[in-house]
Amino acid sequence: MHPLTVSAAFLAISSAFLLYGLSYDTRQLEARVSAQERLADKARADIAVLKAERAHLGRPSRIEPLARAQGLEPLTDKQMTDRVPDGGLSTGAIAR
Amino acid sequence: MRGAAKGGRRARSSEPAPARAEAHYGPRGRFRTRLVMLGMAALFACVAAQLARLAGSGGFEMVAAITEPMARSYARPDILDRGGRLLATDIEMPSLFADPSLVQGLDDVTERLGTVLPDMDQGELRRQLSDRNRRFIWLRRGIAPKLAQQIHDLGLPGLEFRDELRRAYPLERLAGHVLGSVNIDNRGASGIERTIDETVGVEPTHGAPSNVGLPVRLSLDLGVQHAIEDELKAAMVRYESKGAAGLVMDVRTGEMLASASLPGLDPSQPSEVLDPARIDKIQGGTYELGSIFKILTVAMALDSGKAKLDTVLDVTKPLTAGRFTIKDLHASGRPLTVSEVFLHSSNVGSGMLALAEGPERQKAFLEKLGLMAPMRTEAGPVAAPQLPPQFGRAEQITVAYGHGMAVAPIQFAAATAAIINGGTRVTPTYFRGRSDAPASTRVVSAETSNSLRGLLRRNVSEPIGTGRRADVPGYRVGGKTGTAEMPGRGGYMEKAVVASFLAAFPMDDPKYLVLVLLFEPKGTSESAGEVLAGRNAAPTAGRVIARIAPLLGVKPAADVAQLPN
Numbered sequence: 001m002h003p004l005t006v007s008a009a010f011l012a013i014s015s016a017f018l019l020y021g022l023s024y025d026t027r028q029l030e031a032r033v034s035a036q037e038r039l040a041d042k043a044r045a046d047i048a049v050l051k052a053e054r055a056h057l058g059r060p061s062r063i064e065p066l067a068r069a070q071g072l073e074p075l076t077d078k079q080m081t082d083r084v085p086d087g088g089l090s091t092g093a094i095a096r
Numbered sequence: 097m098r099g100a101a102k103g104g105r106r107a108r109s110s111e112p113a114p115a116r117a118e119a120h121y122g123p124r125g126r127f128r129t130r131l132v133m134l135g136m137a138a139l140f141a142c143v144a145a146q147l148a149r150l151a152g153s154g155g156f157e158m159v160a161a162i163t164e165p166m167a168r169s170y171a172r173p174d175i176l177d178r179g180g181r182l183l184a185t186d187i188e189m190p191s192l193f194a195d196p197s198l199v200q201g202l203d204d205v206t207e208r209l210g211t212v213l214p215d216m217d218q219g220e221l222r223r224q225l226s227d228r229n230r231r232f233i234w235l236r237r238g239i240a241p242k243l244a245q246q247i248h249d250l251g252l253p254g255l256e257f258r259d260e261l262r263r264a265y266p267l268e269r270l271a272g273h274v275l276g277s278v279n280i281d282n283r284g285a286s287g288i289e290r291t292i293d294e295t296v297g298v299e300p301t302h303g304a305p306s307n308v309g310l311p312v313r314l315s316l317d318l319g320v321q322h323a324i325e326d327e328l329k330a331a332m333v334r335y336e337s338k339g340a341a342g343l344v345m346d347v348r349t350g351e352m353l354a355s356a357s358l359p360g361l362d363p364s365q366p367s368e369v370l371d372p373a374r375i376d377k378i379q380g381g382t383y384e385l386g387s388i389f390k391i392l393t394v395a396m397a398l399d400s401g402k403a404k405l406d407t408v409l410d411v412t413k414p415l416t417a418g419r420f421t422i423k424d425l426h427a428s429g430r431p432l433t434v435s436e437v438f439l440h441s442s443n444v445g446s447g448m449l450a451l452a453e454g455p456e457r458q459k460a461f462l463e464k465l466g467l468m469a470p471m472r473t474e475a476g477p478v479a480a481p482q483l484p485p486q487f488g489r490a491e492q493i494t495v496a497y498g499h500g501m502a503v504a505p506i507q508f509a510a511a512t513a514a515i516i517n518g519g520t521r522v523t524p525t526y527f528r529g530r531s532d533a534p535a536s537t538r539v540v541s542a543e544t545s546n547s548l549r550g551l552l553r554r555n556v557s558e559p560i561g562t563g564r565r566a567d568v569p570g571y572r573v574g575g576k577t578g579t580a581e582m583p584g585r586g587g588y589m590e591k592a593v594v595a596s597f598l599a600a601f602p603m604d605d606p607k608y609l610v611l612v613l614l615f616e617p618k619g620t621s622e623s624a625g626e627v628l629a630g631r632n633a634a635p636t637a638g639r640v641i642a643r644i645a646p647l648l649g650v651k652p653a654a655d656v657a658q659l660p661n
Contacts, residue, residue, distance in 0.1 A: 024152060045188040045259075051174075055182035055266035060322035074643050077570025077652030 169261040169282040170298040172289070174311035175275060177318045178353070178528050184275055184289070184363075186282070187264045190244040190257040191237040196225045198254035205252050209235075212246045225254075237280055238262040261301060263289070269360040271321050273376040274314075274352075274475045274526060277363040286369070288314065288526060291474045315351035315528045320344050323643040325356045328612070331636040332358060335617035337595075341377035341505060344644060345609045347513040347600065350522035353608070353648070355379075355475075355506070377613065379478040382502035385613075386580025386629075387441045388512075388598045389498030391548060394438050395515045396461045397449040399544040405435045405551075411444040415451075417490035422447055438551045441562055441577065447493035455487035458495070464539050465511035466521065467503055474526040478504045498580055505596075509611045512598055516552070516606045519545040552576060553603040562630040566599055566638040570652030571645045574606075575599030575637060577629035582616070592616045597633035601641055602650055610644075612637040 175184040199205055206222050213236060224233050237260060239247070244257055263278045276287015284293035292298065292312055328340040344353040357377040361368040368374055375381055397403040410431045415422040424442050437445030450458050462468050471478040482502040484491040494500035506524050514521045520536035552574030555561035562577040578596040581588035595614045600606040612633045617623070623631035645652070 020148075027152065048185055048187045051182055052185050052187055052264045052266045055185075058181075059267045059270065060318060061268075061270070061326075064322070064326070075646035076642075080570075080652050 169301060171261055171301045172263065172278070172282060172284070172292060172298045173296055173309050175288060175292075176311050176313045177316045177321075178314065178351075179317065179319075180313070181318045183267060183271065183314065183316070183318075184263060184265050186261045188259045189238045189262040190241065191260045192235040192239055192244070192247060193256055193258060194225060194233045194235050195231050195254050195256065196233065197228050197231060199225050200253055202226060205254070208250050208252065209247070209255075212243065212250065263364070265363045267318070269362045270318070270325065271316055271355070272361040272363050272368075273357050273374075273378070273380075274316065274355050275363050276475065277366070277369045287363075287475045288312070289363075290476065313528045314526050315346075315353060316355070316526065317344075317353045317647065319647045320644045321354040321356065323647065324354045324610075324640050325358070325360065327636055327640045327643065328356055328358050330639075331612075331614060331632065334622045335595075335614055335620055335632040337614040337617035337632075339377060339615035341613045341615075342640065343378055343506060343509055343609075343611050344640075345509050345513055345522075345524060345611075347517040347522065347606050347609050350510060350513065350524045351528065352473075352506075352524055352526050354644075355526075376475075377505065377615070379473060379475060379504045379506045382479045382482050382504050383594050383613070384499050384502045384580045384583070385505070385508055385596055386498040386578035386594065387443075388508070388576050388578035388596050389495070389501075390438060390441060390446045391512055391515060391552070391576050391598065392462070392465065392467075393446045393449050393496040394434060394551065395540055395544055395548050396453055396458065397434065398547055399461075399540045400453060400457065402452050403434050403449060405433065405547055407434050408432070409434065409437060409445050409448050411437065411442050411448070413444075415444050415447045415493055417488075417493055420490055422493055435551060435554070438576075439555055439558065439561055443493075443497045446496040450492045450496035451489070455492055458492055459487055462495075462501075464521075465514060467501075467507060467511050471504070471507050471510075471524075473506065473524050478507055481507065498578055505611055505613060509598070509609055512600075512611075513609050514539045515545055515548050516600045516609060517545070518542050549574060549600075549603055549606060552600060556599075562628075563597065563599070563634045565630060566597060566634040566641070568601075568638050568642045568645065571641055571650060572602040572604055572653070573599055573638065573641055574601065574603035575610075575634065577634055579627065579629045591627065593627050595627060595629035595633040597629055597637040599637045599641060601645065602653070607650065608644075608648060610637050610640055612640065 172184075172186055174182060174186075177183055202222060202225055205225065206218050209221065210216060210218055216236070221235070224230075224235075227233075235255070239257075247255065248257070261282050263282055265272070265275065274287055276289040276291075277285050278289050279285045283298065284290035296309060296312060324342045324344060328342050331337065332340050340358045341356060343355045345351070346353060355378045357375075357380075359374050361371070361374045363369065377383075398405070403409075408431050411424065412427070412429060412431065414424075422443055424440070424444050426440065428436075428440055428442070432440060432442060432445055434445070434449070436442070437449070453461075459468070467481055468483060470480040481504070484495065484500050487495070491500050510522055510524045519538050519540040519542050521539050522536070553572065554574075555577075556563040556567050556573050556575050558564070563575040566573055566575050576598050578594075578598070580594045580596070581590060582592040582594060583589075584592065593616065595617050597610075597612045599610045599612075601608060601610070614629075614633050614636065617627050617632045619625040619627050626632075
């Protein structure tokens, strides 16, 4: 057979193998990408649930009774001062 | 003949095959055989390649032959308050569907499903599942994960789950009216949710929450909203009222920091959303607001220059208009100055101020304040104001003290904010930092605004003021009471009133407006047996301000006495 025919045949076969290999790799990568995407979706869904749960646990109607039980009250004008007295702030003054 | 033929065949079969072919077909025949063999090989190679390709490609697209439209859900942006705290978000929840053609044992399935979902209509379920021509039926959408697990554990064939996006309101009823609601496909149906569909946009999706743009940030403040809802709830118990509503507005920008209407509603409960008893009283209903309208009447008289604060009006005689006689609740028995008309809440005095102005100017003034035209906020259309058919003498007088004209509280609050903030009109908004607000239009002069600030403060700080129970030390509260009899069959009902209090603080440089409304309060021991706003709405507003002022960063100060009289 003519050497050109042989080399062409060889080229055709080897490129077919190469292409097959490439498409196989691509499919593998695509599978990995979709797996990652699924993972990201799952994480996003989990984050959404956690965010909603945090907001639910931090809802004012739940926090308020807890704060009151700790003895906390809304700020009043008596707790505010314009100037720090000459002696400076004495530490521990806020303790009940 | 026969033997020769036999011998000939035997003789030919003993030769090697190619030689036989050559002998039979010649060299061209040999070439053709090879060609056919090559062709066959190529064909087999094609088949093998195709097989390899199919084996390698793995995931086939399964095409489900479903004739019914598969419901899609929509991904929505989160809703945050002004401080970035979450008010509404999308979460994935399983939805139960059935393929009736796969369901086995109809009775067994309906009965066992009924044990986990007792509120499900068994007859309807049976009817749906017995239709074997259908391949897809939603049974329950948005099931709690725990319940879904229980249904899964029943192991019923033909029942499947699909994850769908559902709207979650983690704060339950808080600001439920403003947020609005979504339909079964997660599309906005009312309130802010609907505005999001119309302006920001939502994305169709088949499951997982996606990043649908930036969250929507509202002007509401969670802390302020909770404080006002909590205080209104307490007031409803204290004064045995049938309902309550309240709002907090930034008087300069029109931003709503809170808007509450009780009984409240949970946006995730469709039955509550559709309940007429739970309408949004802040912008879904119109009310005759009573004496708080006198703020507008006095502002009108001062702004036109027809009266000054010290102008004396003879309010000793009742006003008549046709068959009506308008009297004062607590007649002072002496002429009053315009300031006193405001502080004593004199109906006769207000009527006289309106009559002096004339119907055209009174109408024009109300129009300038935006009280005559329908209004819209991001939470939906505001109930259109109900106006008297004509502004005759009787209408002029009654509108002057807040009767004969019904407006939504939010619309009235916006009008009053303009009078308090220095005289420029504001548009109420629920979005933070909205830039498309119209350029501020002046409605009253700065002097008029200043005079009204003084009057409002005096009405709370002075012992004769009707709003003295709203005072909060340090926060310079000003306000006006209003007790409006509710219209009933054949006239007004004396005992059924809407008690309101419009307050603003700090009055030396007002920043926030608070409006409190109590519907049909009773005379309890807490209100000394009275239903007047000074006894119920005013102290409620005071409590609200005491709680929200520190949250809003208003610095308490010793009272400022140098306000104009």
